[in-house]
Amino acid sequence: SQQGEEDPQALSIQEGENATMNCSYKTSINNLQWYRQNSGRGLVHLILIRSNEREKHSGRLRVTLDTSKKSSSLLITASRAADTASYFCATVYAGGTSYGKLTFGQGTILTVHP
Amino acid sequence: ETGVTQTPRHLVMGMTNKKSLKCEQHLGHNAMYWYKQSAKKPLELMFVYNFKEQTENNSVPSRFSPECPNSSHLFLHLHTLQPEDSALYLCASSQLWEVEGYTFGSGTRLTVV
Numbered sequence: 001s002q003q004g005e006e007d008p009q010a011l012s013i014q015e016g017e018n019a020t021m022n023c024s025y026k027t028s029i030n031n032l033q034w035y036r037q038n039s040g041r042g043l044v045h046l047i048l049i050r051s052n053e054r055e056k057h058s059g060r061l062r063v064t065l066d067t068s069k070k071s072s073s074l075l076i077t078a079s080r081a082a083d084t085a086s087y088f089c090a091t092v093y094a095g096g097t098s099y100g101k102l103t104f105g106q107g108t109i110l111t112v113h114p
Numbered sequence: 115e116t117g118v119t120q121t122p123r124h125l126v127m128g129m130t131n132k133k134s135l136k137c138e139q140h141l142g143h144n145a146m147y148w149y150k151q152s153a154k155k156p157l158e159l160m161f162v163y164n165f166k167e168q169t170e171n172n173s174v175p176s177r178f179s180p181e182c183p184n185s186s187h188l189f190l191h192l193h194t195l196q197p198e199d200s201a202l203y204l205c206a207s208s209q210l211w212e213v214e215g216y217t218f219g220s221g222t223r224l225t226v227v
Contacts, residue, residue, distance in 0.1 A: 033215055035215075035218075040202065041220050042116065042118075042204055042219050043157075043204070043206075043216075043218040044116070045215030045216060045218075048214060088157070101147075101159060101162060101170065102159075102206075102216055104157040105156055106155070106156045107156075
């Protein structure tokens with residue numbers, strides 16, 4: 001299995017602080033994506049980073065990718081109470097019949113206290 | 115709304131019932147997916163359809179039967195389910211060959227009693 005594994009499983013911070021979540025995976029990837037899920041709802045795509053990229057920014061989000069360590073991190077700066085959600089990393093396998101399929105990790109539950 | 119619409123939002127069914135979940139997208143995507151999300155488990159890919167042809171069945175029990183009549187619509191027919199099948203069922207769509215983010219629907223919360 002090349003499922004990503006997020007760390008930590010749960011993170012609780014105060015509004016205004018930064019939140020960092022990590023993801024590890026097992027096999028070569030085409031790209032890695034981060035998603036957000038509010039309680040009981042669908043997932044929302046946040047950001048995608050390709051295997052030949054090392055860092056990417058989108059608003060308050062910063063994603064890094066280290067393919068040598070098979071790991072990625074998601075940083076949310078200046079967090080807000082509205083950022084409270086579950087965050088998932090997902091990988092797209094680099095080849096074979098798994099092309100185009102997303103494989104998800106178990107997620108990090110982020111709670112931002114006002 | 116994300117562009118992927120799932121109905122119903124909630125469904126309670128008995129173990130002997132037959133019901134169907136519906137998913138619809140008008141994003142022009144050519145791949146559609148069913149995922150199952152159970153408590154304390156990673157999202158599990160159930161089925162993949164590319165250009166309305168099923169290309170993946172991840173050892174899903176036959177009591178789940180997908181149908182994709184065209185590239186915009188996807189159904190999941192349910193019959194003789196078990197209580198352990200209670201979960202959030204998520205539909206998603208994407209472009210197949212230019213893999214970007216998936217667009218997910220809001221899901222159907224299924225409870226089997």
